Amino acid sequence: xxxxxxxxxxxxxxxxxxxxxxxxxxxxxxxxxxxxxxxxxxxxxxxxxxxxxxxxxxxxxxxxxxxxxxxxxxxxxxxxxxxxxxxxxxxxxxxxxxxxxxxxxxxxxxxxxxxxxxxxxxxxxxxxxxxxxxxxxxxxxxxxxxxxxxxxxxxxxxxxxxxxxxxxxxxxxxxxxxxxxxxxxxxxxxxxxxxxxxxxxxxxxxxxxxxxxxxxxxxxxxxxxxxxxxxxxxxxxxxxxxxxxxxxxxxxxxxxxxxxxxxxxxxxxxxxxxxxxxxxxxxxxxxxxxxxxxxxxxxxxxxxxxxxxxxxxxxxxxxxxxxxxxxxxxxxxxxxxxxxxxxxxxxxxxxxxxxxxxxxxxxxxxxxxxxxxxxxxxxxxxxxxxxxxxxxxxxxxxxxxxxxxxxxxxxxxxxxxxxxxxxxxxxxxxxxxxxxxxxxxxxxxxxxxxxxxx
Numbered sequence: 288x289x290x291x292x293x294x295x296x297x298x299x300x301x302x303x304x305x306x307x308x309x310x311x312x313x314x315x316x317x318x319x320x321x322x323x324x325x326x327x328x329x330x331x332x333x334x335x336x337x338x339x340x341x342x343x344x345x346x347x348x349x350x351x352x353x354x355x356x357x358x359x360x361x362x363x364x365x366x367x368x369x370x371x372x373x374x375x376x377x378x379x380x381x382x383x384x385x386x387x388x389x390x391x392x393x394x395x396x397x398x399x400x401x402x403x404x405x406x407x408x409x410x411x412x413x414x415x416x417x418x419x420x421x422x423x424x425x426x427x428x429x430x431x432x433x434x435x436x437x438x439x440x441x442x443x444x445x446x447x448x449x450x451x452x453x454x455x456x457x458x459x460x461x462x463x464x465x466x467x468x469x470x471x472x473x474x475x476x477x478x479x480x481x482x483x484x485x486x487x488x489x490x491x492x493x494x495x496x497x498x499x500x501x502x503x504x505x506x507x508x509x510x511x512x513x514x515x516x517x518x519x520x521x522x523x524x525x526x527x528x529x530x531x532x533x534x535x536x537x538x539x540x541x542x543x544x545x546x547x548x549x550x551x552x553x554x555x556x557x558x559x560x561x562x563x564x565x566x567x568x569x570x571x572x573x574x575x576x577x578x579x580x581x582x583x584x585x586x587x588x589x590x591x592x593x594x595x596x597x598x599x600x601x602x603x604x605x606x607x608x609x610x611x612x613x614x615x616x617x618x619x620x621x622x623x624x625x626x627x628x629x630x631x632x633x634x635x636x637x638x639x640x641x642x643x644x645x646x647x648x649x650x651x652x653x654x655x656x657x658x659x660x661x662x663x664x665x666x667x668x669x670x671x672x673x674x675x676x677x678x679x680x681x682x683x684x685x686x687x688x689x690x691x692x693x694x695x696x697x698x699x700x701x702x703x704x705x706x707x708x709x710x711x712x713x714x715x716x717x718x719x720x721x722x723x724x725x726x727x728x729x730x731x732x733x734x735x736x737x738x739x740x741x
Contacts, residue, residue: 315453315470316418318411319404320384323360323473325350328507330499332446335399336482336492337565337613344368345498346400349507354378359387365510366396372515383408384473391528392514395563398529403493404474407455407466410435419453419470427483433457443467443477446498450476462489472500482611484579490610520619521661524560527552527617539571540633540649546574547631547651556620558627559660563617566631568609577612578636582643586630587621588652596621608639620657627657 328349334341345367350360364377375390377397384405386397410424411417417424419437426432438456442449452467459481467477478495499509525532533552540547548567556562564585570576584606585598598618599606607614620627632650635643 315420316416317453317468317470318383318413318416319406319408319475320379320381320413320473321416322471323350323381323384324502325352325360326502326504327473328499328501328503328510329404329474329497330447330509331404332494332496332498333399333403334491334494335402336490336611337402337615338395338399339615340608340610341491341494342369344396344399346396346404347499347507347509348377348400349503349510351376351506363506363510364389364393364397364400365512366393366399368396370515372512374510374512374514379405382413389530391531392526394526394528394530403478403495406478406480406493407468407475424455427457427459433459438465441467445477445496447476447500452476459483460489484611520560521557523661524557525553527561527563529563529565534655537569537574538651538653540651542647542649543571544647544649545569545578545633546571547633548574549631549651549653551629551653551655555656555658556627557658557660558620558622558624560620561617562620562655563615564629565615566609566613568612568633578647579610579612580636580638581609581612581614581647582606582634582637582639583609583614584632584634585616585618586632588628588630589623590626590628595623605640606634606643610639620655622655622657624657624659627655629653629655 326349328347330347331345333344333346335344338344347365347367349363351363352361353359354361359378359380362377362379364375366373373392373396375393377389377393377400378387379385380387385401385408389397407424409428421436423434423436425435427435435455435457438454440452441454442451444450450467450469450472452469454465454467456463456465458464462481464480465478466475466480469476474497475495476497478493480492480494481489482492483489501507527533529550529552532554533550534554535548535550537546537548539545546569548569550565552563553560566583568578568581568583570578584600587595589595598616601618607616620629622628630650630652633648635645635648637643
């Protein structure tokens with residue numbers, strides 16, 4: 288009898304680990320970057336709300352080799368952004384696949400990668416992988432955050448093929464946020480995540496779709512391209528690098544209606560070179576909340592307040608638009624040295640193309656230290672009847688400026704850096720917003736006018 292008891296105990300001890308291992312395999316665990324190895328490549332169609340309001344973007348990357356200390360991977364990274372192609376080296380970690388270093392020309396795109404492809408490492412890492420049979424992986428960072436976790440399985444087809452996936456998701460308002468994961472892959476197959484808004488239908492925060500994946504010990508053919516340069520821009524121009532070379536500040540519009548938080552790069556740009564400007568339109572009573580459906584423009588003015596350029600006009604639009612209160616624009620700086628005066632003018636709020644509600648209208652001027660242009664000096668713009676931009680209230684080294692009457696410096700003007708600026712009459716900006724709106728309304732009502740031959 289004792290002999291049989293010993294045998295049963297031995298059998299139990301032998302089978303138990305196998306049973307636990309089998310149960311563990313059935314439940315499965317995963318984290319972004321799991322199983323990544325040299326030669327792996329991934330290619331995605333993506334969009335991110337902070338990158339030009341979710342404009343289409345293709346991101347591809349190939350694991351070239353391991354870092355010298357073995358803590359991460361050196362990755363060739365390629366971004367195809369419309370007609371712009373940028374390629375460079377990005378280093379990612381093994382605990383989490385977030386970028387730890389990167390070439391300056393791809394810095395903005397690696398930020399998109401971090402906010403989309405590797406986003407789930409906020410919940411799961413190599414040190415803390417998550418199982419697919421648990422109810423929650425964590426909570427979103429929004430107020431009253433939602434529980435994020437497995438919600439089922441689904442077979443889906445994307446550009447890269449058909450996959451049996453585990454779905455990570457959460458419900459907020461009227462939408463379901465979903466991220467589809469094939470546990471055999473290091474990164475998601477597909478994702479649709481929405482902006483966390485309090486009212487209305489939320490726009491996408493980011494989307495992903497896997498186009499191609501595989502392994503190659505030599506550089507894949509789709510990576511055998513060169514970065515493009517901006518047409519008409521000197522090759523010596525520095526590329527914007529928000530991570531390593533930027534200025535980050537905030538200011539309240541002259542009307543007191545809105546806080547504009549901004550970051551620009553390079554911190555000391557050359558005239559005639561690209562500059563990137565990120566904006567957030569925040570509520571003056573609570574900077575953690577943002578205004579939505581903001582219609583605005585970005586002007587450049589000279590030292591006397593004369594308008595040199597309008598970004599909306601340059602892009603053939605009546606105004607720029609920030610649907611969720613954030614926007615990101617890269618444009619060629621057409622300023623002056625040693626200071627360029629860039630004006631962010633809030634025209635109002637309302638759906639894109641509509642007549643704006645001007646109750647939030649107001650302006651902020653950003654004075655940017657500027658170096659001389661490369662090569663030939665910029666062309667001097669001569670205007671027969673120049674339109675000056677005037678009347679601003681100093682906020683640190685930033686000031687607010689709309690279009691208005693000729694520049695005069697009143698006695699109550701205050702210094703902003705090296706410039707002296709006056710107060711701003713809000714009425715002129717309201718008139719401008721109304722004119723823009725009426726123009727849109729007029730052409731919508733009379734589309735046949737565009738066919739009139741003079």
